[in-house]
Amino acid sequence: xxxGERRTGSIFPRFGLAExxxxxxxxxxxxxxxxxxxxxxxxxxxxxxARRLFGDKEEVARACRAIVTSxxxxxxxGRTMEAIIQDLRYAVRTLLKSPGFAxxxxxxxxLGIGANTAVFSVVNGVLLRPLPYEESQDLVWIQExxxxxxxxxxxxxxxxxxxxxxxSFAGLAAVxxxxxxxxxxxxxxxxxxxxxxxDYWKLFPTRPVQGRLTVAADHQVGAPPVVVVSRSxxxxxxxxxxxxxxxxxxxxxxxxVVGVVPDGAGxxxxxxxxxxxxxxxxxxxxxxxxxxxxxxxxxxVSLARARQEIDGITxxxxxxxxxxxxxxxxxxxxxxxxxxxxxxxxxxxxLLMGAAVLVLLVACTNLASTLLARGTARSRELAxxxxxxxxxxxxxxxxxxxxxxxxxxxxAGGVGLAYLVVLSIRRSAPAFLPRLGEVALSPVVLGxxxxxxxxxxxxxxxxxxxxxxxxxxxxALRSGSRGNAMDGRSRVWRLLVGTEVALALVLLVGSGLLVxxxxxxxxxxxxxxxxxxxxxxxxxxNGKYPEPDDHRRFYDDLLRRVASIPGVxxxxxxxxxxxxxxxxxxxxxxxxxxxxxxxxxxxxxxGGAFEALDIxxxxxxxxxERDGPDDEMVAVVSQSFADEFWPGEDAVGKSVNGGGMDNxxxxxxxxFARVIGVVGDIRHxxxxxxxxxxxxxxxxxxxxxxxxxxxxxxxxxxxxxxxxxxxxxDAIQAADPDVPVRLNSLAEAVRTSVGERRFLxxxxxGFSVLALVLATVGIFGVVSYSVGRRTREIGIRVALGAxxxxxxxxxxxxxxxxxxxxxxxxxxxxxxxxxxxxxxLYAISPTDPVALVGAVLALSAAALLASWLPARASTRVDxxxxxRAE
Amino acid sequence: xxxxxxxxLKGTLDVLILKTLSQGAMHGYGISRSIRETTREAFRVExxxxxxxxxxxxxxxxxEAEWSVTDTGREARVYDLTPAGTAELSAELRSWHRxxxxxxxxxxxxxxx
Numbered sequence: 001x002x003x004g005e006r007r008t009g010s011i012f013p014r015f016g017l018a019e020x021x022x023x024x025x026x027x028x029x030x031x032x033x034x035x036x037x038x039x040x041x042x043x044x045x046x047x048x049x050a051r052r053l054f055g056d057k058e059e060v061a062r063a064c065r066a067i068v069t070s071x072x073x074x075x076x077x078g079r080t081m082e083a084i085i086q087d088l089r090y091a092v093r094t095l096l097k098s099p100g101f102a103x104x105x106x107x108x109x110x111l112g113i114g115a116n117t118a119v120f121s122v123v124n125g126v127l128l129r130p131l132p133y134e135e136s137q138d139l140v141w142i143q144e145x146x147x148x149x150x151x152x153x154x155x156x157x158x159x160x161x162x163x164x165x166x167x168s169f170a171g172l173a174a175v176x177x178x179x180x181x182x183x184x185x186x187x188x189x190x191x192x193x194x195x196x197x198x199d200y201w202k203l204f205p206t207r208p209v210q211g212r213l214t215v216a217a218d219h220q221v222g223a224p225p226v227v228v229v230s231r232s233x234x235x236x237x238x239x240x241x242x243x244x245x246x247x248x249x250x251x252x253x254x255x256x257v258v259g260v261v262p263d264g265a266g267x268x269x270x271x272x273x274x275x276x277x278x279x280x281x282x283x284x285x286x287x288x289x290x291x292x293x294x295x296x297x298x299x300x301v302s303l304a305r306a307r308q309e310i311d312g313i314t315x316x317x318x319x320x321x322x323x324x325x326x327x328x329x330x331x332x333x334x335x336x337x338x339x340x341x342x343x344x345x346x347x348x349x350x351l352l353m354g355a356a357v358l359v360l361l362v363a364c365t366n367l368a369s370t371l372l373a374r375g376t377a378r379s380r381e382l383a384x385x386x387x388x389x390x391x392x393x394x395x396x397x398x399x400x401x402x403x404x405x406x407x408x409x410x411x412a413g414g415v416g417l418a419y420l421v422v423l424s425i426r427r428s429a430p431a432f433l434p435r436l437g438e439v440a441l442s443p444v445v446l447g448x449x450x451x452x453x454x455x456x457x458x459x460x461x462x463x464x465x466x467x468x469x470x471x472x473x474x475x476a477l478r479s480g481s482r483g484n485a486m487d488g489r490s491r492v493w494r495l496l497v498g499t500e501v502a503l504a505l506v507l508l509v510g511s512g513l514l515v516x517x518x519x520x521x522x523x524x525x526x527x528x529x530x531x532x533x534x535x536x537x538x539x540x541x542n543g544k545y546p547e548p549d550d551h552r553r554f555y556d557d558l559l560r561r562v563a564s565i566p567g568v569x570x571x572x573x574x575x576x577x578x579x580x581x582x583x584x585x586x587x588x589x590x591x592x593x594x595x596x597x598x599x600x601x602x603x604x605x606x607g608g609a610f611e612a613l614d615i616x617x618x619x620x621x622x623x624x625e626r627d628g629p630d631d632e633m634v635a636v637v638s639q640s641f642a643d644e645f646w647p648g649e650d651a652v653g654k655s656v657n658g659g660g661m662d663n664x665x666x667x668x669x670x671x672f673a674r675v676i677g678v679v680g681d682i683r684h685x686x687x688x689x690x691x692x693x694x695x696x697x698x699x700x701x702x703x704x705x706x707x708x709x710x711x712x713x714x715x716x717x718x719x720x721x722x723x724x725x726x727x728x729x730d731a732i733q734a735a736d737p738d739v740p741v742r743l744n745s746l747a748e749a750v751r752t753s754v755g756e757r758r759f760l761x762x763x764x765x766g767f768s769v770l771a772l773v774l775a776t777v778g779i780f781g782v783v784s785y786s787v788g789r790r791t792r793e794i795g796i797r798v799a800l801g802a803x804x805x806x807x808x809x810x811x812x813x814x815x816x817x818x819x820x821x822x823x824x825x826x827x828x829x830x831x832x833x834x835x836x837x838x839x840x841l842y843a844i845s846p847t848d849p850v851a852l853v854g855a856v857l858a859l860s861a862a863a864l865l866a867s868w869l870p871a872r873a874s875t876r877v878d879x880x881x882x883x884r885a886e
Numbered sequence: 887x888x889x890x891x892x893x894x895l896k897g898t899l900d901v902l903i904l905k906t907l908s909q910g911a912m913h914g915y916g917i918s919r920s921i922r923e924t925t926r927e928a929f930r931v932e933x934x935x936x937x938x939x940x941x942x943x944x945x946x947x948x949x950e951a952e953w954s955v956t957d958t959g960r961e962a963r964v965y966d967l968t969p970a971g972t973a974e975l976s977a978e979l980r981s982w983h984r985x986x987x988x989x990x991x992x993x994x995x996x997x998x999x
Contacts, residue, residue: 020953024914024963025937031915032933055932063938071945 021064025057087401094402101374102406104777105367109410109456111770112363114417117441117449119356119763121422123349124448125439131338132264132438134205138170138297139267141340142310144289144329151333153289158329159197161317162293168306171199172295174277177268181539181740183249185237188738190539193227193250193273194266195280203296204266210234211243211259218258219276225255226275233272234260249541250275267294267337269435286318287327294337307334326597327587341434348760348840355507355767360456362503362771366778367406367460369496373785375399375464396465403461404454411453415441418449432756467492494818497782501822502829504775505859507768509830512851513841514761520843521754527682527691528578529614530746532569534721535577536712536728537742544738548703552629554735555699555710559606561731562714567724569717572609573699576684577711577746579753583684583692589657590645592672598645601684601694602658604705605636610679612715613746620652620677623698633673633701640681641693651678656695658702673697687753688842713746721745760840772862779866783815787874794874804875811874815867823856830855899931899939901982904967904975907949913962914940940965948974 032050037043051057095102130136143151144158154174163172174197182191194200198219206213209231218226227248229238238246238257246257255275266274277291297306314332375382382395419441429436538558545551555573562571576584583601590596607623609615618639627634635656642651655672681691699706716724722745729741751758787794794807834846844851906912906920918936921929943949948971956962967975 020963021937021941025934027913027960027962028915028918028933028937032918035919053933055934057934060934060937064941067938067941067945071941074945 021061021068025054025061025064029054029057084401087398088405090398091402091405095405098374101370105370105406106410106413108363108366108774108777109407109453110413110417112360113407113411113414113449113452113456114421115356115359115414115767115770116353116452117414117418117445118421119349119352120448121418121441121445122425122433122439123353124442124445126433126435127342127346127349129435129438131341132269133267135296136338137336139203139337140295140297140303140306140334141337142172142293142295142332142334144314145331145333147326147328147330152329154291154293154332155286155289155329156291157284157286158314158317158332159291159293162310162313162332163197163199165313166306166309168298168301168309170296170298171202172293173197173200173203174291175200175267175294176277176290176292177271179539180250181541182237182273183541183738184247186239187237188541188740189237190740190742191233191237191250191272192268192270193275194268194271195277196266196274197277197293199296200266200274200294203294206261206265208259208261211257213259213261214274214276219278221279223276223279225253225279226258227255228259228261228274229257230263230265230272231260232263248273269437286329289327289329295334303334303336307332310334343434344839345432345434345756347836348756351510351837351840352760352763352767355510355764358503358507359767359771359774360452361459362500362507362774362778364456364460365496365500365503366774366781367403368463369493369500369778370781371399371403371460372464372467372492372496373781375467376785399465400457400461403457403465407453407457407461410456411449414453415446415449418445430755430759431752432759463492493782493786494821497779497818498822498825500775500778501819501859501863502826504768504771505823505826505855506830506833507764507771508855508858509826509851510834510837511761511764511768512855513834513837513844513846513848514757514764516848516851517841517844518754518757518761521688521757524683524687526578526687526750527615527680530578530750532716532721533612533746534714534716534724534728535580535744535746535749536714536732537577538710538712538732538739540707540710540736541738544736545707548707549629551706551710552700552703555606555706558712558732558735559608561735562712562728563608565724565727565731567717567719567727569715570608570611571712571714572612573604573606573706574609574711574713575604575699575705577713577749578613578682578684579687579746579749583694585692587659588695589659589672590654592655592657594657594659597659598641598656598693600641601638601692602705603684603694603696604699604702605696606699609713610636612713613682614715615682616680618678618680619650620675622677622679622696623700627698627700629700629703631701633671634676634698635673636677636679636696637675638679638681638691638694638696640691641695642678644693651675658697671702673701687750688757757840757842772859775859776862776866779815779819779863780869782818783811783867784870784873786814787811787870791874798875807875808868808871811871812864812867815871816863819860819863823859826859827852827856898929899935900943901975901978903936903939903943904948904971904978907965907967908972908975911964911966913956913964915962916956917965943971947971 029047029050032053033043033046036046036049041049054060131139133139142154142162144154146152156174159172159174166172174195176195177192178195179190179192182189196214198214198216201213208228211228214226214228217223227250234240234257243257243260248255248257250273261274295306297303310332311334314329318328318330385395386392422439422441425433425439426436433439538555540551540554545554559571559573562568576582584603585599585601588598588600588602590598605623607621607627610617610622620636622636623634637651637656646654652675654675656675657672679696681694683689683691684694685692697705699710712728714721714724714728725743728743732739732741797807798804830852831847838846902921902925903917906917906924909920912920914937917940918933921936940949940951944951944965947968949965950968951963951965953961954964956964
């Protein structure tokens with residue numbers, strides 16, 4: 001190669017080649033030697049001197065070559081960049097030439113990628129991210145196992161034995177969250193807090209910003225009560241004042257504030273105050289299950305070993321006591337703390353993630369078929385370029401660049417959509433979603449989005465690109481843009497359309513099941529009327545109301561005040577309100593016999609509560625002024641309680657005792673109450689759970705049960721119950737200005753209790769509608785394209801006298817031919833996949849025929865529409881026009 | 887000649903090359919000889935050091951090179967300044983003059999008193 005040749009044909013700056021280096025250095029040495037010879041040196045000595053003056057020739061050559069190599073590399077990089085920019089420019093031009101397609105593709109991709117990004121940000125925040133605690137993988141949640149195999153809270157003596165006997169833990173701490181009235185701050189308020197065991201701060205290492213954490217001495221029974229508060233509580237409620245002056249009244253006890261910890265410290269999330277549990281422990285019974293226990297595994301200890309050890313200790317210690325074996329633990333369960341926090345959300349969230357991926361796959365399939373159709377139309381252009389010498393790889397790269405550009409732009413749009421979704425989720429703060437603060441478009445999520453976009457581009461771009469570049473250049477040029485699209489590549493079309501249909505069908509069946517299940521749930525009779533009822537939780541300070549009778553007198557007074565408010569239809573008292581935080585239950589005794597035991601719900605109430613909630617009185621009567629504290633003890637039972645324990649008998653006149661539920665409060669002797677009435681069953685625990693056999697006692701006769709939890713239920717005589725709120729507020733303030741006022745509507749509680757199912761249904765429904773639309777558009781596109789390619793054939797048929805109906809029928813039949821296969825595959829896939837949804841469905845089988853048939857019909861109708869439109873258009877064209885167009 | 891040679895300051899070679907090329911395109915050996923003659927061999931530098939310096943300048947886009955036939959009929963790799971090289975040279979010259987002037991003021995004042 002001569003130096004001259006090297007210059008031609010390159011638009012890039014010339015730069016040194018490695019072989020030039022040696023030649024140049026050799027020349028230098030020769031010229032230098034010549035110069036020396038001219039000065040009179042002997043030739044051999046001159047060459048020697050020239051070398052000496054030059055220095056280490058090999059070293060110089062090496063240095064030069066290194067520079068040349070890096071120069072070449074830089075130039076190559078520049079060339080690649082230039083090529084990429086060229087490809088991008090070409091792709092942008094191509095897309096701008098058909099803005100309709102570009103827009104459709106972008107919207108499709110933005111929706112598909114956006115859906116995935118949004119769902120993944122929730123999955124990542126709630127399920128995948130480690131809990132915000134040091135070494136959070138070592139934190140575990142321990143519960144006892146009852147004799148029915150379910151889990152229950154922990155009895156204090158068992159907890160103490162675990163602490164004393166286990167070796168698997170760096171720490172074990174009781175943690176009971178509570179909501180309590182706190183007095184002594186700037187205003188009376190309800191604060192979320194936790195009663196915590198001695199090891200608590202060892203489990204959740206925290207550096208106090210003020211003062212100290214609680215230490216062993218604070219955790220002794222009889223120690224002066226102290227509390228640690230969160231930073232925002234300290235600033236907002238205590239004005240950030242020095243701690244030694246701060247005393248609060250919590251749960252009726254005067255406590256000293258000893259420390260301030262950063263917000264977000266500790267468990268449960270959102271706690272504002274922490275106070276030692278040990279002085280609060282009320283029971284040394286192994287059947288009083290009142291505590292939650294969190295542990296931290298010792299270094300190197302496996303979860304399995306810890307689980308086995310705790311289970312073993314529990315079995316051992318519960319063999320000893322002389323207590324009712326029905327209520328003793330039969331073992332213990334140890335699970336990662338994150339499982340407790342995330343609860344049952346894993347399955348629904350993964351279901352949504354799967355659904356989002358299916359939507360994206362539908363979008364990909366849709367775009368692949370559109371690109372292929374467009375590409376086939378462009379095959380002439382591609383063939384021309386190929387015949388002009390463009391390599392297949394180069395053309396493939398062009399087509400892929402186009403796909404990548406679309407995917408990246410679509411991904412950017414998707415991130416925008418996902419941002420809006422995340423914002424609205426965080427703003428609406430659905431009650432069923434824990435760790436909401438961690439749901440965000442974090443770098444991990446954005447990385448996921450970027451990979452999804454690239455994956456998408458490859459998926460929808462590569463198949464058409466490979467397919468199109470396989471066309472023999474000569475063949476495409478000869479046949480021009482004619483030809484029958486439905487034969488040569490019909491298998492590809494069938495595959496693409498079929499895939500789209502099958503995926504959409506699976507989604508439709510899934511969301512159909514959820515809709516059916518949700519309707520079944522809403523049709524359940526709750527047993528009470530929620531629409532016109534306000535619930536008012538009332539919390540009294542036990543410091544100000546030390547005796548149970550003080551509480552009773554307060555509520556007697558409050559009920560009278562509220563009843564006199566104009567517009568109030570009925571008002572009553574309930575110890576625990578339906579659908580709000582569970583139903584107390586436990587051992588009861590029947591028929592005046594302490595050995596005749598039953599398990600049931602236990603609710604204290606006033607007679608007005610049944611009226612306010614429209615719970616029907618089926619027999620006898622409910623409580624009234626005849627049932628005062630000194631009158632005969634009475635009770636009301638639910639229908640299912642009467643049926644279960646006195647089948648075929650008249651429940652009215654029987655007797656029932658509070659049993660284990662009352663013993664805890666050490667009441668006077670036996671307290672058998674005469675049953676005076678039977679009321680209708682209500683779904684107290686959850687809309688989706690069967691009514692639980694329940695006994696109601698009048699609050700007047702069991703005032704010790706209302707010291708911690710009490711609610712007024714107020715029914716509006718007419719109109720919106722929210723209109724009563726100001727008057728209710730005034731009534732409470734008049735009765736005691738220190739009582740914090742909170743009101744919520746029972747209808748809202750009903751909505752909240754089905755919130756998770758509603759959310760799942762709507763998101764899944766949204767995804768399946770999206771998939772249905774995409775599939776319809778996809779089918780429409782493919783059929784339009786094939787009709788467009790067959791205008792000549794159709795024109796001839798019409799010219800030869802074929803009826804338009806028969807031509808339309810031909811087009812639609814060909815289209816449905818592609819759809820039917822997809823439907824069949826989709827039905828099989830749906831039957832296989834929806835089985836995973838069993839636990840998410842209420843009263844509906846995963847193979848529910850209505851959902852299945854409904855989905856098939858909806859999709860078939862959409863497919864018919866999508867093929868009928870182009871079919872109709874095809875027969876509207878003047879045959880002469882189409883034939884002349886050739 | 888009798889004076890001992892000076893160590894070449896770092897980066898100085900680049901300026902010398904650029905300055906030399908500002909008189910016209912030249913091949914490597916020519917540049918070497920020209921520097922030797924104009925500095926009257928004041929600097930002690932191995933002649934080979936010129937070539938990596940040239941390649942570096944080429945990579946930075948300050949000089950460009952092509953193989954061509956010289957006046958003596960030899961084929962040689964001939965270097966020339968690019969516009970960027972010309973600009974770089976005048977910038978370097980300005981800072982050299984400032985440097986020399988400042989040093990001269992200090993040293994001149996010291997020896998003058």
